[in-house]
Amino acid sequence: MSIDSKNIRFLAYGAxxxxxxxxxxxxxxxxxxxxxYENLDFIGVDYKIVLIITQxxxxxxxxxxGIKLISELKPENRLKYLLAMxxxxxxxxxxxxxxxxxxxxxxxxxxxxxxxxxxxxxxSYVEGRxxxxxxxxxxxxxxxxxSGVVKSAGLLVMTYFNVTEFWMPAVTGAxxxxxxxxxxxxxxxxxPPTEEDxxxxxxxxxxxxxxxxxxxxxFFFPILILVFFYVCLTAMRDFRDNFSREIWDAVGYEGDxxxxxxxxxxxxxxxxxxxxxxxxxxxxxxxxxSYHYLLIFGxxxxxxxxxxxxxSLIGPALWMILxxxxxxxxxxxxxxxxxxxxxxxxxxxxxxxxxxxxxxxxGYLGSMAVLLYKNFGQNTISWLQFFIYGTYIISGIxxxxxxxxxxYFIRKHKKAQQVPENNYISQTYEQPV
Numbered sequence: 266m267s268i269d270s271k272n273i274r275f276l277a278y279g280a281x282x283x284x285x286x287x288x289x290x291x292x293x294x295x296x297x298x299x300x301x302y303e304n305l306d307f308i309g310v311d312y313k314i315v316l317i318i319t320q321x322x323x324x325x326x327x328x329x330x331g332i333k334l335i336s337e338l339k340p341e342n343r344l345k346y347l348l349a350m351x352x353x354x355x356x357x358x359x360x361x362x363x364x365x366x367x368x369x370x371x372x373x374x375x376x377x378x379x380x381x382x383x384x385x386x387x388x389s390y391v392e393g394r395x396x397x398x399x400x401x402x403x404x405x406x407x408x409x410x411x412s413g414v415v416k417s418a419g420l421l422v423m424t425y426f427n428v429t430e431f432w433m434p435a436v437t438g439a440x441x442x443x444x445x446x447x448x449x450x451x452x453x454x455x456x457p458p459t460e461e462d463x464x465x466x467x468x469x470x471x472x473x474x475x476x477x478x479x480x481x482x483x484f485f486f487p488i489l490i491l492v493f494f495y496v497c498l499t500a501m502r503d504f505r506d507n508f509s510r511e512i513w514d515a516v517g518y519e520g521d522x523x524x525x526x527x528x529x530x531x532x533x534x535x536x537x538x539x540x541x542x543x544x545x546x547x548x549x550x551x552x553x554x555s556y557h558y559l560l561i562f563g564x565x566x567x568x569x570x571x572x573x574x575x576x577s578l579i580g581p582a583l584w585m586i587l588x589x590x591x592x593x594x595x596x597x598x599x600x601x602x603x604x605x606x607x608x609x610x611x612x613x614x615x616x617x618x619x620x621x622x623x624x625x626x627x628g629y630l631g632s633m634a635v636l637l638y639k640n641f642g643q644n645t646i647s648w649l650q651f652f653i654y655g656t657y658i659i660s661g662i663x664x665x666x667x668x669x670x671x672x673y674f675i676r677k678h679k680k681a682q683q684v685p686e687n688n689y690i691s692q693t694y695e696q697p698v
Contacts, residue, residue, distance in 0.1 A: 275397055277457050280403040283391055286347070287404055290383050291411035292488040293376070293434075294320075296419030298507050299525075307367045315505050318636050319370050320377035325629035327381025328622055335385035336472040336619035344453040346386050347507045351445050353379040369431070383626070384600070385618045390455050391619045392605050394470035396685035398544035401601035405540075406533040409593055412506050413525035415441075439552035465547070467608055471617040480613055481621075487673050491599070492624050494560075494666040498596045499628030499650075500635040505589065508634075508648050515649040516581035528582065532589045534691035536597055539633045543602065549609040550678060556603050557671040564595030564663025566623030571656040588656055596662055598626055610678075 297316060320532035338346070354376050361372040391400040419437050422428050424695070428436050452475045472480075483490065505512065509525060525660040539559070572588035573579045579587070604620040608612070639651055646654075 266413055272396070275456065276399060278451070279391060279396075279400050281454060283387055283400060283446055284407045285403045285447065286452050287384065288411040288414075288426060289441040289445035289448060290351065290380060290405040291408060292413075292445075293351060293358065293414045293438040294380050294424075295412050295414050295506070296437040297373070297430075299416040299419045299510060300423070300428055300433060301510075305366060309371065312366065314636065315367075315370060316373050318574060318633055319374045319630055321503070321636070323374040323377025323379075324381040325377075325633060327378050328626035329630055331382045331385050331622040332477075332619065332626060335622050336384060336477060338386065338389055338618070339471060340389075340457070343386050343389060344449060347383060347449045347452075348446065350379045350383055350386075351449075351532045352441070355435065355438050357440050362429075362435050363434040366431070373406040381625075381629075385622055387452065388621065389469075389616065390452055391616055392435060392601070393458050393466045393599055393608075395465045396544055397466065397605050398602050399541045401605065402537050402597060403541040405593075405597040405600055406537045408528070409533040410529050411596075413509075413527075413529040416509070416525045417523065421667065429695050448661065452461060465609070466549070466605070467612055469608075469616040474620055476615050477619055480615060484611075487670050488620070488623065490668055492627050494595075494622040494663055495599050495628050497630030497662050498599070499625075500590065501655050502592050502596050503590065503629075503632040504639075504652060504655065506534035508652075510647040512585070514651055516585070516649060518582070524582070528586055529589065531586055532593055532696040535590055536593045540597060543606075549606055553603075553606040553610045553674065554671065554680075556598050556606065557667050557674075559598065559662055560595050560667040561671075563591045564660050564667060565591075566594070567591035567656050567663070568660025570662075573662050575653070576594060592659075597639065611681075612633070615653050617672055 289456070297320075298313075300313070300318070302312045307315045317549050319415065328496075357372045357376040357379060361369045361376070363369075365371065387404065390403070391404060392396055395399065415437065418440070419433050422437050422440075423433050459465075513519070513521070513524055533619065543555060546555060567588055570584055570591065574581065574584035600621060601617070603618040604624075606619070607615055608615065639646075639648075
């Protein structure tokens with residue numbers, strides 16, 4: 266792949282615009298999780314847990330709505346969606362602060378509902394390009410880094426501006442409102458995919474109901490098992506994210522504001538480099554298979570790092586970084602490049618947003634289920650111990666499913682070579698390496 270000065274300028278512009286837009290979005294979603302809301306509950310359930318579950322329900326519902334809306338999204342409507350959704354999210358946070366508890370819980374649901382489709386809109390700008398891996402992984406790095414940064418920002422807002430836990434989310438979001446608008450407008454000026462992009466990665470088109478059904482029927486088994494893996498990943502990743510303060514406190518970092526940001530930076534760098542390198546694999550089929558090997562590695566590393574931590578062979582900070590690294594090595598591809606390469610490999614008529622939102626919708630359903638199970642089924646187990654158990658489970662499930670999916674797609678590709686008239690398969694093996 267040649268990268269001349271024009272390509273470098275495009276990459277720099279697209280990376281900054283997409284990263285900045287999604288980074289700022291997190292300031293409207295995550296700061297409230299750094300608050301403790303002590304001595305508050307709702308119908309006998311910890312108030313913070315109720316807020317997290319409520320927001321996840323809204324976020325999850327938005328993902329189900331997005332299966333249709335994002336797959337049908339037209340380019341000229343992208344910016345309108347972004348600005349409307351972020352304005353609604355900030356308004357929800359203001360009403361959350363203004364309305365007394367527990368009646369303000371509903372506005373956290375509206376906050377999640379308004380933010381759930383932003384990822385699909387942002388990714389629609391960068392998919393289907395020869396540089397999608399690079400742009401996609403930089404975009405994904407935004408939610409790895411931003412979660413810790415906006416939590417630190419939330420703590421700083423409460424500490425230095427003397428803002429209450431209820432007003433802190435709205436105030437933090439307000440600081441990021443103008444940057445979000447600026448980055449969104451930059452993103453909307455990103456040049457559309459070139460003819461070379463369309464040849465290498467397939468042209469991405471809005472999908473009809475018939476198109477969506479056809480894809481689902483032809484790839485039902487791999488979608489089923491991969492979505493199940495993604496459900497587990499999302500649940501564990503969200504648990505680590507939402508209760509990072511409780512986990513860090515339990516391993517000896519209580520009161521350390523910087524740890525939320527510093528621990529995520531090496532994760533973002535490793536994920537950025539490892540997945541970004543796949544952009545140089547021009548053959549879509551080979552790249553798609555290679556992503557499976559990456560998933561297997563990531564899944565196994567989660568379990569191995571926990572085993573090393575429990576045997577005192579590594580410290581708690583390194584353990585949290587390695588587990589986060591394994592989680593995001595598996596989680597990030599599903600959010601962008603895995604399905605992007607799948608579409609290019611099998612010449613699917615449509616866009617990656619459809620498959621991403623199928624996975625995301627059920628992923629957040631799993632995240633909510635884990636929260637409910639921890640609170641009502643395993644409430645005697647500490648946050649740390651529950652997290653440790655979860656790492657072993659996700660490690661085993663992920664490794665097995667990734668190997669089964671790899672076997673399935675190898676067989677499907679071989680069959681496609683024997684039946685070239687297959688509507689969904691092109692002769693990807695003839696593409697240059």
